[in-house]
Amino acid sequence: MTAQPATEPTTPFVSEDDGVLTVTVSTPAGGNSLADDAVIEAAAALREVARGERRIGAILLVSTGANFCAGGNVRAFESAEHRPTYLRGLADDFHDFVNALHEANKPVVAAVKGWAAGAGMSLVLHADIAIGGSSTQMRPAYRGIGLSPDGGLTWTLPRAVGQARARHIILTNQVIGAEQALDWGILSELVADDEVDSAARAAAQKIASGPWAADAATRALLAQSPTTSLAEHLIAEARSISQLSASPEGIEGVDAFVGKRKPDFGAARSN
Structure with a gap:
């Protein structure tokens, strides 16, 4: 599920430093729901990477709030004039970003602090390295509001945990704790909650300094x-x-x- 724009004009959603392209996927302004402005801005930047117009060695997905991404802005879904049109537009924008992420063909690191639900969980599954904290939790969330997944979750999750487990997770809307996510290969490393951002950035910088x-x-x-x-x-x-x-x-x-x-x-x- 994707979200209505959560715009903070003074803070760019996409920045670049030391060979790392950082994408801020959610902010407190939007309740840490997926920011549609970020999705659109990041897709454009990633296509520049794919075309060789922007030279970077790693992509870092972060948030500026307590949670990585709490999913879509459900209140915006409810208030949309025509929900099917609105949701299709959001899903198309989100999927354009996911496709651009793969076309860039650069290692992706995610700083998965707090909750990663709905679209947030979908994004975690696209990371090569996903670093969480002891309080990190994930949940598909889509079924809870009567919707099916987007962002590639029904494609990536079975590949990560197997078909049977993926069906169980999605169809029961299972909450997955940090240790379980690590055991199942959804997260690749656990650190202290207050070290998630710094550990993910250090990993991205290390990758960007390499070949x-x-x-x-x-x-x-x-x-x-x-x-x-x-x-x-x-x-x-x-x-x-x-x-x-x-x-x-x-x-x-x-x-x-x-x-x-x-x-x-x-x-x-x-x-």
């Missing part, structure tokens, strides 16, 4: 693996590692290892 081409190739291989045979996948891996060995970052990485020094991937990309 961007290798990360993109690795993400592509991981995405292909569920639908390829082992023989096909081994061929794809051989092709990828061979091509990367001739890239500036690949050359720098190997030479630095042999020279017993830390690789400078940023300088290699600039040459």
Whole structure:
């Protein structure tokens, strides 16, 4: 479920620093519901990344409130003049953002503090690294208001936890605590509640300082693996590692290892 704009004019929804593109998906102004302005602004920025017009090494999804994202703004749903038209527009905007997130082919880190419900839970499942706190909780939430999921939840969740468990989670509107989410592979790491934002940013910065081409190739291989045979996948891996060995970052990485020094991937990309 997506939400009506929750605009804070003095705070951009998209910013860039040290090779990390940060997207603020929700704010206290909207009750931490998914901000439609953020979705639209981020989709445009991510398409610039995909076209090579914006150079970044990682994407960080954050919020500025107590919760990562509490889902859609249900009050806005209720007050819409024509709900089907309104919801379709919001879903299309949200899905444009999700598609742009995948087309950018950069590692995605999510700072999942507090609640991630509805659209918020959908977003968490699109992260390569999702860092939560001890109080982090998730819930599909859609069924509770008589709606079906959006944001790809019915596609990503079965791949993360299996078909049977995904059906159970969605159809019973299950609340998933932090430890359970970690055990099931929805979250990748747990830290103290007050360290979620800093730990997620540190992870994004660490990724952004590394070899961007290798990360993109690795993400592509991981995405292909569920639908390829082992023989096909081994061929794809051989092709990828061979091509990367001739890239500036690949050359720098190997030479630095042999020279017993830390690789400078940023300088290699600039040459």
